[in-house]
Amino acid sequence: MTRASSKDVARQAGVSIATVSHVINKTRFVSDETRQKVLDAIDALGYRPNAVARSLVTRSTRKIGLVIAEITNPFFTVAARGVEEEAINHQYNIVLCNTDEDPEREGESLKLLAAQQIDGLIIAPTGVRSPDLLALAESGVPIVQIDRSSPDLLAPLVGVNNEEGAYQAIRYLIGLGHRRIACLINFDVISTQRERLRGWERALREANLPVDDALIVRADPRFYGVLPGEAGALSLVGPSGQRQGMRSAYQLLQDLLKSPERPSAIFVASNQLTLGTLYAFRACGIRCPEDISLISFDDHDWAPLFNPPLTVVCQPTYQLGQIAARLLLQMINGEPAEAPPPLSVELVTRASCSAPPVIVS
Amino acid sequence: MTRASSKDVARQAGVSIATVSHVINKTRFVSDETRQKVLDAIDALGYRPNAVARSLVTRSTRKIGLVIAEITNPFFTVAARGVEEEAINHQYNIVLCNTDEDPEREGESLKLLAAQQIDGLIIAPTGVRSPDLLALAESGVPIVQIDRSSPDLLAPLVGVNNEEGAYQAIRYLIGLGHRRIACLINFDVISTQRERLRGWERALREANLPVDDALIVRADPRFYGVLPGEAGALSLVGPSGQRQGMRSAYQLLQDLLKSPERPSAIFVASNQLTLGTLYAFRACGIRCPEDISLISFDDHDWAPLFNPPLTVVCQPTYQLGQIAARLLLQMINGEPAEAPPPLSVELVTRASCSAPPVIVS
DNA sequence: CTGTTAGCGCTTTCAA
């Protein structure tokens, strides 16, 4: 049995299809009497308006695309939550896509979303210049970038002050007495990673500490795929499946940890790498914070329960999502809207940092 | 500038709109020559087919609804990931909704999804009988339930053997020497919670241990909202915002922990409550596992890094999502499809359980 | 206060 249409309702109620439309949308006055007849007919037939047909004529789907890197990552998850809350309050649906930091997947998703005629897009772009993304923008679909930005795309960015966050983290470590502070960053096509690296560098320079390239560990796409020691690394992959960024960092980090000049502290610029770092510590028999201090970006509910409790740079993640959604909704409604200034972050000190170990020589 | 339609393409290529449709969909033979003309026109105009218009006639949107309780919960997140992977491989989009375990929100989401004409639905229902859900099923939309089931709904369920998982967990604790084993469960409208409670009970009875009602702590909707001690409890709310289930459990649990007959072990039947449990331990100055052993449902990437590393009943979460999606896709395609038997779970022993403390009297 | 009608952009017979 096929679902009833507005035509069926009209017939049943003995009115025109226009009237049906108008009682549903309250878009012009209808006498109490007729309205009631229509309402009854709707009830009797179990009629539900077809949003697809409506979209075709109104050119509005009430759907917004949300493209993030990893739905498994608490950062994106919490941000998505903020977006969802705001969207649902305004009767918007969310169409969700994962990119896995893969520009190709990003492109696929964007094409699908474009075809689906989303009313707007919130995206944490991979960072690789994306023709699909630019085309979408060109076609007039409102876009807001969240967390990070994409090259050549003129769309407001809702993010935090990454450089400042990194800077504060490093200052804190320096204050604790650290001199050799490593920086572990994710792919540097991601704008936040470049910014955080800059913060790291600025703090070091300011303190007249050497900015040594050997102190930078980059999780880089080149390391994707089969790695030496893969089998061993695989054991750190948890129930949620692949975590490639983590694996590559894992290898590189171990090299650094085994090097003669190993750092006394490490700043992890992406929460995607924190887990791998902790596992690498274990694999190398390194205690934290006794042997090495750890400070990472992004807080989450579990951070205080880790061993050791994690000192982190905390972002207002939920708000990021909320603000992005509000901004997008404004843009969709043609209201004046401008990108907010970068939100500020906060250093949350817990137990994963301490003074550097005393070197006994 | 409005986007080009197939009519524009047809005009530009000097062919009919039907031909355009056919070259796009490869749905009937078109001479190489004409096809090329069409392709060129598409290119020149930057034409993108409008999926909304197509949906209206084909009655297929290539969108599936995914309704889960909490996008912030790693269990759902990983399952969603499995669904997404499978969906994207088949060119389906995911429309995501959070219920927050709130039947009303669930209803709203379902109404929106129904209007959007989703091709199918994967849902972890709140457990409260839902007219909207039943109506959707009645209207012929393929539905698969994931994790848990909804009353009166005849839709395949993709889940695990919850009773067995709980049973094994309790057996393990008993083997360790525990006699008083508490069970912390989420709302018992959730089918998994009832099943896990049954497993707990069965294991206790089998071992001739008392099944004491005082040992059951229920996170119940009645405790939602403002609680005594709210301000204190709030401090355990992390960066992701509200976690009501956690808070209510937090209160109740503390009462149990302070009672004269406090248990020597606790089985947490929902990962939504694990965090609160650990905080409650802290608040009461209880060490784990020295004072109380803890075993909970659901594993995740971070569990081994907790203090203490968590002993858990591990579900094949990602597969749950994947299987649900495959099943749904089959149903959408009218292929024969039947619910898989409950998947099995696995006890993963880490450090949060030990022998009970010796009572010095 | 309500009805008629022309599309929205596409797929799909039916004809040629």
Next chain:
DNA sequence: TTGAAAGCGCTAACAG
């Protein structure tokens, strides 16, 4: 090998 034309279910002039 291709075109003409009839809708899909709805909204929004325009008429009355």
